[in-house]
Amino acid sequence: MITIKSPREIELMRIAGNIVYETHKYLKPYIKEGITTKKLDELAEKFIRSKGATPSFKGYQGFPSTLCTSVNDEVVHGFPSNYKLKNGDIISIDIGACYKGYHGDSGWSYVVGNGSKDVDYLMEHTEKSLYEGIKLARAGNRVGDISNAIEVYANKHNLGIVRELCGHGVGTNLHEDPNVPNYGEKSTGPLLKPGMVIAIEPMLTFGDESIYEDDNGWTIKTNDGKNAAHFEHTVLITEGEPEILTGEWKNGKE
Ligand code: MG
Numbered sequence: 001m002i003t004i005k006s007p008r009e010i011e012l013m014r015i016a017g018n019i020v021y022e023t024h025k026y027l028k029p030y031i032k033e034g035i036t037t038k039k040l041d042e043l044a045e046k047f048i049r050s051k052g053a054t055p056s057f058k059g060y061q062g063f064p065s066t067l068c069t070s071v072n073d074e075v076v077h078g079f080p081s082n083y084k085l086k087n088g089d090i091i092s093i094d095i096g097a098c099y100k101g102y103h104g105d106s107g108w109s110y111v112v113g114n115g116s117k118d119v120d121y122l123m124e125h126t127e128k129s130l131y132e133g134i135k136l137a138r139a140g141n142r143v144g145d146i147s148n149a150i151e152v153y154a155n156k157h158n159l160g161i162v163r164e165l166c167g168h169g170v171g172t173n174l175h176e177d178p179n180v181p182n183y184g185e186k187s188t189g190p191l192l193k194p195g196m197v198i199a200i201e202p203m204l205t206f207g208d209e210s211i212y213e214d215d216n217g218w219t220i221k222t223n224d225g226k227n228a229a230h231f232e233h234t235v236l237i238t239e240g241e242p243e244i245l246t247g248e249w250k251n252g253k254e
Pocket residue numbers: 094095096105106107232
């Protein structure tokens with residue numbers, strides 16, 4: 001069932017989304033060569049709690065940490081660890097925060113230090129594919145319109161789509177209906193209505209779309225061992241323009 005949020009619920013989701021956004025901004029200066037992903041996780045948890053919220057992922061179906069930190073060939077659901085970031089790594093940092101029972105969810109990828117041309121290309125176009133999807137997150141459109149826009153954009157840039165995972169509704173549950181796939185046909189799927197809140201989250205690769213799950217039972221990795229990127233925003237469907245609840249966070253800049 002797809003829930004329509006009341007004005008009060010939307011207000012709480014704006015706060016939750018903003019806490020996620022603030023957490024991304026707070027972490028950004030720390031994403032440097034030598035820091036461990038575990039340290040980033042500790043910083044994020046403290047920050048989220050200082051805002052009166054709780055980390056959405058920690059304990060979710062047994063997930064062990066506040067952040068998903070997915071490095072290089074890890075697509076999503078990476079575990080923070082003692083791994084020290086290296087120059088040229090690509091890291092997706094996915095953050096969820098729950099405020100008074102409502103969740104915000106946003107993932108962002110970063111290059112540590114200097115990236116290669118290829119990595120910069122993957123980053124740029126995965127991020128742009130997210131905004132291609134967001135543009136169509138409007139009342140009267142269907143979920144398939146968002147999915148199709150992401151797919152068309154990825155195809156045009158010769159990037160692969162991780163198809164096993166998708167975006168989702170967000171609310172009192174971190175993952176609600178509808179599923180928001182990153183590929184699909186226009187004018188298909190659930191109708192978008194004002195008051196719906198969805199997370200849109202393309203995960204793109206250099207072409208090979210096949211993935212496997214790590215032995216930890218969570219982390220998704222590319223089969224070819226090449227890098228993947230992931231960008232995600234939580235978006236409110238309104239009568240007009242889509243409202244991004246997790247901040248106008250483009251290219252890691254405000
Ligand atoms: Mg997320």
